[in-house]
Amino acid sequence: MDYQVALVTGATGDIGKAIAQELVKNGMKVVITGRNQEKLNKLASELKDGVVYYDTFDINDYEAMKKFYQDVKDQGITIDVLVNNAGLALGLAGYQDNEVSDIITMLDTNIKSVALLSHLVLQDMKLANHGHIIHIGSVAGQFAYANGAIYCASKAAVKTMADGMRVDLVQSDIKITTIQPGMVETNFSMVRFKGDKAKADAVYQGIDALQPIDCANAVWFCLNQPKRCQISELTLLANQQGNAFTSYKK
Numbered sequence: 001m002d003y004q005v006a007l008v009t010g011a012t013g014d015i016g017k018a019i020a021q022e023l024v025k026n027g028m029k030v031v032i033t034g035r036n037q038e039k040l041n042k043l044a045s046e047l048k049d050g051v052v053y054y055d056t057f058d059i060n061d062y063e064a065m066k067k068f069y070q071d072v073k074d075q076g077i078t079i080d081v082l083v084n085n086a087g088l089a090l091g092l093a094g095y096q097d098n099e100v101s102d103i104i105t106m107l108d109t110n111i112k113s114v115a116l117l118s119h120l121v122l123q124d125m126k127l128a129n130h131g132h133i134i135h136i137g138s139v140a141g142q143f144a145y146a147n148g149a150i151y152c153a154s155k156a157a158v159k160t161m162a163d164g165m166r167v168d169l170v171q172s173d174i175k176i177t178t179i180q181p182g183m184v185e186t187n188f189s190m191v192r193f194k195g196d197k198a199k200a201d202a203v204y205q206g207i208d209a210l211q212p213i214d215c216a217n218a219v220w221f222c223l224n225q226p227k228r229c230q231i232s233e234l235t236l237l238a239n240q241q242g243n244a245f246t247s248y249k250k
């Protein structure tokens with residue numbers, strides 16, 4: 001495995017944190033970001049010199065994104081791996097009942113920020129003919145489920161965007177992967193239900209949901225393939241989950 005430094009977005013969230021921890025455990029260095037300064041500081045101090053740079057910015061602010069990436073480069077750091085993990089669902093409502101601000105935030109965070117950060121980082125990966133971009137998509141991008149049209153569409157866009165990147169980079173050694181987890185027990189549902197803990201907890205009741213470490217293991221697996229082998233997509237489901245909208249709960 002000839003990757004040394006990974007930039008992990010959404011490292012203040014559960015899956016991003018697990019990914020950063022797993023990569024450092026396996027000897028990689030990480031650049032971590034998110035919005036929550038306190039959580040980012042805590043993870044940085046836990047990972048010690050596994051973290052080569054960390055800072056917060058709003059991933060929907062392109063000027064802030066460019067400044068962050070330039071700051072990383074000014075430290076002499078070269079990003080070999082980009083894990084586009086930051087993302088969210090807001091609300092679970094019939095399409096016409098979605099809040100307009102929620103629609104905009106989901107599309108901006110899950111699609112626009114992924115497109116723009118990948119575009120930035122690819123400028124340097126392309127020059128080096130080296131790198132791996134891993135997108136955290138979702139099984140929600142494979143089939144739309146009831147009351148989740150925008151979130152599902154945003155994750156379908158991530159998968160299609162990744163497929164397009166892979167085609168356009170076909171002559172290069174750069175790899176593009178989409179990891180599509182099913183139900184993972186994280187703060188995701190608290191964000192979706194805007195702090196309604198009862199609703200969030202109910203999502204994971206009666207089922208042995210995936211854990212953030214399962215996603216982190218998948219990232220490491222994808223990175224740890226021979227140079228010739230590019231994993232285009234990898235889907236993870238809880239054992240009692242059949243697809244994005246079919247699961248068995250006791």
Ligand SMILES: NC(=O)c1ccc[n+]([C@@H]2O[C@H](COP(=O)([O-])OP(=O)(O)OC[C@H]3O[C@@H](n4cnc5c(N)ncnc54)[C@H](OP(=O)(O)O)[C@@H]3O)[C@@H](O)[C@H]2O)c1
Nearest residue numbers: 010012013014015034035036059086087138184186187188
């Ligand atoms: N949990 C699941 O069931 C599941 C399933 C499939 C896919 N996924 C995907 O996995 C990824 C990680 O989600 P998670 O489950 O770990 O949820 P999480 O714990 O809520 O983490 C979400 C992360 O995204 C960051 N983020 C959101 N908006 C941002 C913004 N505007 N600027 C910067 N950072 C922003 C959050 O940062 P702050 O906390 O600092 O704001 C947080 O670090 C998401 O892309 C999600 O769609 C989750």
